[in-house]
Amino acid sequence: MPKTATSRKTEQKSEKASGNPSSETADSTGSSDFVDVELAKAEYLKRRKSQLESIKKTDKKLLREMLYQMVLGRIFEEKCAEVYRMGMIGGFCHLYIGQEAIAVGSMMALRPDDMVITAYRDHVQAMVKGMTPESVMAELYGKEGGCVKGKGGSMHMFSKEHQFYGGHGIVGGQIGVGTGMAYAAKYKGTDQVTLCFFGEAAVNQGMFHESLNMAELWKLPCIYICENNQYGMGTSQSRAMSASSIAKKADAFHMANEFVDGMDVMAVREATLRAIERARKDGSPTLLEIRAYRFMGHSMSDPGNYRTRDEIKKYQERDPIILFKDSLKESKVLSDKDFEQIEQEAIEAVDKALKFAEESPFPAESELYTDVYAD
């Protein structure tokens, strides 16, 4: 398999793929400062017309479901914060609030048999991949009804049924595992693609570079999605990375890449669709740098002393749910009444999940020693 991959013409492809208008943004700014927000706003305004066009071309049911999943993710995570503070959830708990457009925009472009792997900020990815809010919330509660029977908690959601290969707790570790999942798809001759999520801080790990090198060398159908929320725990990207553009790092491997506005769910969807097409066609991998912002701390124990309220507020003005709702309303796809209904459905789903988690028993003590070895 690798021998066939040694000679390719990727440079052209790489340039074509990175011809997204917003890729300039990544180059001209180095940090997570306000200038970036303003630029992002300007870029978004320029794109608005074409975004509304693509909304028109997209199935209405799918658009509604996309918004529902974003709202469900938001309300689910808000509930997590609430019950975490009450002591109902233990350990680490990393919330996705602010980044919903990334999981929804990218994963809802997949087929059910496509594979997904991510890091520890995994609740929303798990649900978008089809796992029930009940099984995720019960896992957070450390209960028998959790998706991994209470053995993993917040960071380790898995579902073989939904081809969700887990939340993983070692920064960057899952990048190589995702590469291996794509390797298996190519080996078996399926045309499944793998979406492999990681944060921008993981890009500084050797694993990122080792994986991208192999993926392009061997032409593996892996879509690397860097969720750039601009902070690795409490350290801003500008204080941790010598070169600001993550998308461009793929050029070093001759890999197709795009910089994407992570507050714009349709932009995420379209970039992912382009990457999926490349992957299914000839197994080409892609790196997507999707710039977003997390509205909450790194985890529930984050004091948040490394960024200002003003900065957070600036980004909250670009809340991906609000932006998407505005576009849907302007396109006359959904109305305020629909939004209310969607929110109500999400609240009910989260309440149901919470009830299930509360009522589910703790795992039996015998579970301590099961699943250590396979038969």
Next chain:
Amino acid sequence: MAVLTIRDALNQALREEILRDEKVFVMGEEVAEYDGAYKVTRGLWKEFGDKRVVDTPITELGFAAVGVGAAMAGLRPVIEFMTWNFSILAADQIINHAAKMLYMSGGQFNVPIVFRGPNGSAYQVSSQHSQALEAFYANFPGLKVVMPSTAADAKGLLKSAIRDNNPVLFLEQERMYGNKGEVPDDDDFTIPLGLADVKREGTDCTIVARSMTVPLALQAAELMQKEFDVSVEVIDPRTIKPLDIDTIVTSVKKTNRLVVAEESHYFASVGAEISHQVMEHAFDYLDAPVKRLSTAEAPNPYAKNLEALALPDVAKIVAAVKEVCYL
């Protein structure tokens, strides 16, 4: 039965398993076109091609991870480390990912993978290329650790390791690749993991040895018989984890004396674990304190005389047996 080197026995095992199961592939540095750094994979790339025998960049963490991901997605990778020393770069994948995946996923994703390669010292390759790492890896639940000492064991155990549904670390020894032994011709010949083998029967003292120290222990046993009329039993656990402690305890109950000879360092070694378990299960049967013989508590040196001084050898094992026999 054919007489094969350990190297060729391993090669046969790989070949037969590649033929037997299309999910099996071999991946690592220099395993394909170069025929393997130690020639364990000789001829396989020519026979099976790029799909089944895959050269990697020098990127241990990365290709270990590719193996883990491919195993989760249904394949059976055999990942070669050119030596186990380099596995330390990939330890995050072995320990944090492969070992824990089944548990963390609540039993959903097992990782049927073999990591294999030479472990321990070679000849004067100094500190970074001479480490025996079995105790390190054996500490982690979820991993199996195998260390063959004969050609037949190498073949039978590697085939079982490849068919096992768990991550199996298969630790060979570079000094032993040329050692010859009889190997059954049956292409379905396997040896179950977790089963010790009595390499020599005896009544007066037990030596538990593995990998490189097994042939040394057998020579020491011959010498003890000839010169001191002491009958030494030599047991090779073959699998470190799961450990067949029953066979060891049965032997100690018979001989009442135990020497553990191993190539790894002394502190917190597998020998320490065996000593402890023997104390737990056969304390009243021991007529002398258990004696452990390991590599010196120093990084392995280059100089020939210092290296010899650091490693276990026949004379050191003989001295240990004499000590527990009060001779």
